[in-house]
Amino acid sequence: MMSAVRRLGSIAMMAGALMLASCSSGGEEAAEPKTSFKIGWSIYAGWMPWPYAEQAGIVKKWADKYGIEIQIVQVNDYVESVTQYAAGQLDGVTVANMDALTIPAAQGHDTTAIIVGDYSNGNDGVLLKGSDQLSAIKGRQVNLVELSVSHYLLARALEKEGLALTDVRTVNTADADIASAFTSPQVTAAVAWNPQLTTMMQQPDAHLVFSSKDIPGEILDLLVVDTKAVEANPNLGKALAGIWYETLALMEQQNEAGAKARAAMAELAGTTPAMFDSQLATTFLYVDPKAAVEATRSPTLIENMTRVRDFSFAQGLFGQGASSADAIGMAFPGGKTLGDTNNITLRFDDSFMQMAADGAL
Structure with missing residues (x-):
């Protein structure tokens, strides 16, 4: 049976959040340009395009275009995938918005969401x-x-x-x-x-x-990457956006090719095509990059992330070093921010999605 365990990461913060007071992105050295990257994923309907893209050669196609190597790494446990990313063992990971905030960002790992992939719409x-x-x-x-x-x-x-x-x-x-x-x-x-x-x-x-x-749009599923890594290597963001939107366009086709792609994703997830399609039905995928950009620029995202961070702080998920819900800073398109502007560790960047929308990848 397909497991949708993308939402367990906050539990890991019972220990990890204690690092908030001592961890700071300011102490990290700038990332160096490199050509090989690891992106972690775990099983969930909205993330199955990633392993399928690797299987279908779409990952290699876009990585070759930008002269880099991208490994799409499955981590069987969702918590482990996010903690591996937070520990610097992965350059990026698929993650829910709340867990991006309460795990890597709360630990001081400067993180950028470059793809807003979907929101739970009944899942x-x-x-x-x-x-x-x-x-x-x-x-x-x-x-x-x-x-x-x-x-x-x-x-x-x-x-x-x-x-x-x-x-x-x-x-x-x-x-x-x-x-x-x-x-x-x-x-x-x-x-x-x-x-x-x-x-x-x-x-x-x-x-x-x-x-x-x-509560549409409040439970978001993202692809996040290390901020310094993508700043030093923008081709990583371009390649990942290219991979994502080409794969979504394929799986959305209501023809034999689309059905074949979805069936392959279902098999990778360990479930049946019917079960996979039923879960996609309650997952609002931002298939059109223009829609993803619009959602990322909308004031609603800031409102929703305010709710998420207020809940997370109230439950102690920012750690003992956090004195208020503003302890962790977030940045949004258009120069908008939320929380401590001197401690911004979670960013929403629409630039690569915009390139996809413009056909500029």
């Missing part, structure tokens, strides 16, 4: 038994992966209902166990992501009362 949801009304969650025990995007989704759901996290009691449940836990009569509320979410919805009297579709 994450809140389930209740016995009621189809979100308000019925008050006072219940809620099973979920604590300090993950599921926890964030629950907080947003409660907020929209005029409730707070204190109105429920969360029970930390591993993603591998949550579907089986939901079969118990004692478990009447849970938050999960696909494919587990789809399985859990088949339980008698299970109701989807809130999903990521209700």
Whole structure:
């Protein structure tokens, strides 16, 4: 079964976030020009274009064009992929926006999101038994992966209902166990992501009362790279953008070639084409680079990242050295910033996506 474990990274910050007070990007030396790069990925519907592109020769095509070598490296555990990147073992990695903030950025690893790939559009949801009304969650025990995007989704759901996290009691449940836990009569509320979410919805009297579709654009999936590396080697960003958008254009084709590409991605993910397509249906892919650029430049991105960082700080994910939600600075297109401008360690750069939109790669 395909595993969508891209949202576990925040848990790793229970130890890693403590580095915030002592780590600073200012102490790092400038990256030197180089020609070989490693990009890490883990299994998730929105990231399967990367290994497929390598398999299909698209990675080599674009890397050769820019005179570089790109290795697309699978890391079986999502947490490990992000921590390897944060430790400098990878030049880039596929990551959710919250985890980009709470792992590498919080550790002082200056990180740039060069591709805003998709947002969860129903891949994450809140389930209740016995009621189809979100308000019925008050006072219940809620099973979920604590300090993950599921926890964030629950907080947003409660907020929209005029409730707070204190109105429920969360029970930390591993993603591998949550579907089986939901079969118990004692478990009447849970938050999960696909494919587990789809399985859990088949339980008698299970109701989807809130999903990521209700907060579009807040749970983003990104390709991030080391800021100094891409500044010293802009051809890396150009090649990665070329790879990404050529592969998306292929997989979106409603013909034999598109179906073949999606089937190959499903096989790489260890699932069936039908299951893969069902997960793509609840994943809003920014297939058109113009749409990705627009989303990255929109004030909505700053609003959403404000919510994400406020939640992360409130849950202690910035570490003991963080005195406020402003501890970590973020930069956005147009010179806009959020948080400490003297400690900007997460950046959203639309320049390579714009090159793709302009046909300038």
